[in-house]
Amino acid sequence: MVDNRKISIIGGGGHIGLPLSVLLFNQGYKVNLVDINKQNLQLIKKGKAPFYEKDIEKHLKKTIQNKRFETSHVLETIKDSKFIFICIGTPISKKLRPDLKKFFNLIISVKKIMNNNSHLIIRSSIAPGTFRKIFKALNKNNTFTNLSYCPERVLQGQSMIELSRIPQIISSYNLKTLKHVKKLFSKLCKTVLVCKPEEAEMAKILSNAYRYMNFSIANQFFQICDQNDLSFEKIRRLMSFNYSRASGLAASGFVGGPCLMKDTMQLNYLAKNKKNLLKLSYEVNENLPKYIVSKIKKIKNYKSKKVCILGKTFKANNDDLRGSKSLDLIRILKKNKIKHEVYEPNLEKKSKKKINSMIDSSHIIVLATPHKEFKKIKISKNKVLIDTSGFFLK
Ligand SMILES: NC(=O)c1ccc[n+]([C@@H]2O[C@H](COP(=O)([O-])OP(=O)(O)OC[C@H]3O[C@@H](n4cnc5c(N)ncnc54)[C@H](O)[C@@H]3O)[C@@H](O)[C@H]2O)c1
CATH class of the missing domain: 3.40.50.720 (NAD(P)-binding Rossmann-like Domain)
Incomplete structure (x- = not known):
């Protein structure tokens, strides 16, 4: 019954x-x-x-x-x-x-x-x-x-x-x-x-692939701006201010989580033409941690300096580590024997004193996940700040 x-x-x-x-x-x-x-x-x-x-x-x-x-x-x-x-x-x-x-x-x-x-x-x-x-x-x-x-x-x-x-x-x-x-x-x-079921399947997968690819455009632009000593986030705001044709451009930053990359790759598996934008988006988004490490390696005496990573989870104000690019960054830093410390407020609470001393003792600060708690952090001008999403831009 x-x-x-x-x-x-x-x-x-x-x-x-x-x-x-x-x-x-x-x-x-x-x-x-x-x-x-x-x-x-x-x-x-x-x-x-x-x-x-x-x-x-x-x-x-x-x-x-x-x-x-x-x-x-x-x-x-x-x-x-x-x-x-x-x-x-x-x-x-x-x-x-x-x-x-x-x-x-x-x-x-x-x-x-x-x-x-x-x-x-x-x-x-x-x-x-x-x-x-x-x-x-x-x-x-x-x-x-x-x-x-x-x-x-x-x-x-x-x-x-x-x-x-x-x-x-x-x-x-x-x-x-x-x-x-x-x-x-x-x-x-x-x-x-x-x-129809086929339409529902396609609508769901295309939505995720669209978001993933949009982030990859932002991440590609971020790298080009960065290589020219420009802030992509500042330019993105400039582009989209009262100009709706550029308003759909996503902010740059690590793209992790259990869905976007996975669904884009499900679509890529189906695509008959393997030379497609899906796979290129994957390469741009997945390689962002490597790009950050390559930047660190250009800093004089980088091996004697400490990196402080802000954020470990795959998205802001969340405790989920699934597919986190911050974890990839940590792995690459370890492999390259670069000293580092991570602060993730959603997984462990640290006192203000401890956070300040972490920042003070680090020469390089990498913003990996734009958690709201980081807004309170003050980073002095003598530090190298690598801000993947333009979070600290006023
Ligand atoms: N997380 C998101 O934001 C999101 C958004 C839209 C769609 N989705 C899709 O939803 C699906 C689930 O994602 P999720 O993030 O909830 O995953 P999840 O891992 O958080 O949840 C899956 C749950 O299924 C349980 N499970 C696994 N095998 C089982 C079994 N044989 N019997 C009973 N329980 C079992 C696991 O223990 C887990 O609790 C995926 O297809 C994902 O792509 C996720």
């Missing part, structure tokens, strides 16, 4: 699954959060978020007091759910190709357990063509078509605010499923956009 109020979120302990679980709970659904990470489940059970997500803990405090919110590491608990979301990662291999073995295996296991009248919703980002493959695998004997693809498009850390504001793209080959899914998402957000 299917329980019409029950929704299972597989990968519910993750960055995408957890906010979605909480918001569905807020809409009155019975939420079953399924995740293999038992440590994170323990935290969630105590009303604590395993990672930074703005405002989520005040909502989690309500879920722990309510029987409508359950957590489990056992897949069988999805059995009687009307909707089942798949929110697990969709990684790429070291060779930059989609690596979906675990993703496919999970979906096959889910299909064996779930009720055929329930609806399976893929929320993870998938490359164009993946939905059709999954659909074929699940519908081998013409028994199951209740599959939809409804991609997540929020900015990490802002899910609780953005989920209701961003138009939700939904897609399926089955019109009945589409109707049910539309009704569900209409409770979460104002606008629901319906399209």
Whole structure:
């Protein structure tokens, strides 16, 4: 028997699954959060978020007091759910190709357990063509078509605010499923956009590739300006002031995280022409830490000097280290035996005295992640400042 109020979120302990679980709970659904990470489940059970997500803990405090919110590491608990979301990662291999073995295996296991009248919703980002493959695998004997693809498009850390504001793209080959899914998402957000699964897949991947490539343009310009002793950020502001044609140009800086590079490379894998902008963007963004080290190596007696790196996480005001370019920078500095120290306010608190002494004892300061805390830091003129994003520009 299917329980019409029950929704299972597989990968519910993750960055995408957890906010979605909480918001569905807020809409009155019975939420079953399924995740293999038992440590994170323990935290969630105590009303604590395993990672930074703005405002989520005040909502989690309500879920722990309510029987409508359950957590489990056992897949069988999805059995009687009307909707089942798949929110697990969709990684790429070291060779930059989609690596979906675990993703496919999970979906096959889910299909064996779930009720055929329930609806399976893929929320993870998938490359164009993946939905059709999954659909074929699940519908081998013409028994199951209740599959939809409804991609997540929020900015990490802002899910609780953005989920209701961003138009939700939904897609399926089955019109009945589409109707049910539309009704569900209409409770979460104002606008629901319906399209074909292939269009939804492409829209999600192109959005991420577009952002990644836009950052690579900025990073390319940053290097050219820097080589000419000019501040790219100052010029970017000059270009875009009351001039809308240049307003879409991103700020420069390290591009990390679990999505942008990964999705751009999923697209590159599909692209027939391998001499394309996607791969060039990858080279520009991925090589920015190397460019910074090459600058450091031009400083006289650089081996006797210490580098202070401000920021370790992949994005500002967040605690997530996934795909962080600051970590790449640290690795290259280590390899080159260049002395360095890192300050990451979102992972360890340091006293003002300690921060000041870190800055004072360093000759070179690299701004890796533009956290708001760094605004208070004063850097004297006798230091070499390498500011990847123009953060310290007044
Ligand atoms: N992070 C973002 O900002 C963002 C935005 C849009 C889309 N996405 C996409 O969403 C997907 C998930 O990303 P994420 O950042 O939430 O990843 P995540 O690693 O934070 O979360 C994935 C969760 O799935 C769990 N998991 C893995 N295998 C499982 C299994 N077999 N059964 C149950 N749980 C399992 C993990 O323990 C983890 O908690 C990816 O496809 C990503 O590209 C992410």
